[in-house]
Amino acid sequence: MTLLPGTDFLETERLILRRMTEDDLAFLIAIHADPDVARYIGSGNPRTPAETEQWLADVLHGYVHASLGPLLVTRKADGKRLGRSGLSDGVLEADPQPGHLRRMWFFRTHVPEGVAFEKQPELGYTFARENWGQGYASEAARAVWTYAQEHLAHPAIMSVIYADNVASRSVALKFGVRYADDVDMNGRVYQRFLWPVSAPL
Numbered sequence: 001m002t003l004l005p006g007t008d009f010l011e012t013e014r015l016i017l018r019r020m021t022e023d024d025l026a027f028l029i030a031i032h033a034d035p036d037v038a039r040y041i042g043s044g045n046p047r048t049p050a051e052t053e054q055w056l057a058d059v060l061h062g063y064v065h066a067s068l069g070p071l072l073v074t075r076k077a078d079g080k081r082l083g084r085s086g087l088s089d090g091v092l093e094a095d096p097q098p099g100h101l102r103r104m105w106f107f108r109t110h111v112p113e114g115v116a117f118e119k120q121p122e123l124g125y126t127f128a129r130e131n132w133g134q135g136y137a138s139e140a141a142r143a144v145w146t147y148a149q150e151h152l153a154h155p156a157i158m159s160v161i162y163a164d165n166v167a168s169r170s171v172a173l174k175f176g177v178r179y180a181d182d183v184d185m186n187g188r189v190y191q192r193f194l195w196p197v198s199a200p201l
Helices: 020-032 050-063 136-151 164-175
Strands: 009-011 013-021 068-074 083-090 091-095 102-106 117-119 123-126 158-162 178-185 188-194
Touching: 009 136, 013 136, 020 083, 050 068, 050 091, 068 123, 068 136, 083 136, 102 123, 123 136, 136 164, 158 164, 158 178, 164 188
Parallel strands: 102 178, 123 158
Antiparallel strands: 009 013, 013 068, 068 083, 083 123, 091 102, 091 117, 158 188, 178 188
């Protein structure tokens, strides 16, 4: 999610959420290369440094051209990088072929030429494995959702979650999301959930 002009970061009791910069690349390379993290995102395979470098370039491009993109989550107490969360540039296939799942992409620039699509921001959260189980994902997601409700005008927001990712689904369900359908992303099936018009704050 790109913050509105004049807003540099989101703040919670324990966290700061800010726009990513190129200085965050080494941290992002590390979490994307961890098999335990990677199995729940994208293709399910650890990303190479070059793949993460391209991903970060896409994020920075999205800040400018789509007004969307995940934020870097740091711990307020010591500035430690913990993970990422925000509204990403989610894109859904407008007219899926009969008998096939609707396809979904991150970054509208990745949609194949000639494919009609619908834009729907995706509220996601990915944290380094050492930071799991401490409530950071819920705290960050709440900050993002609260900000979106108060300051942004998206008619619908989704989360796409790999079926085996029980912890991630549990976080989303705290906010009253409802299952919408299954989508095909990178050749894998993900569950798509829609966030309610108003979520518990």
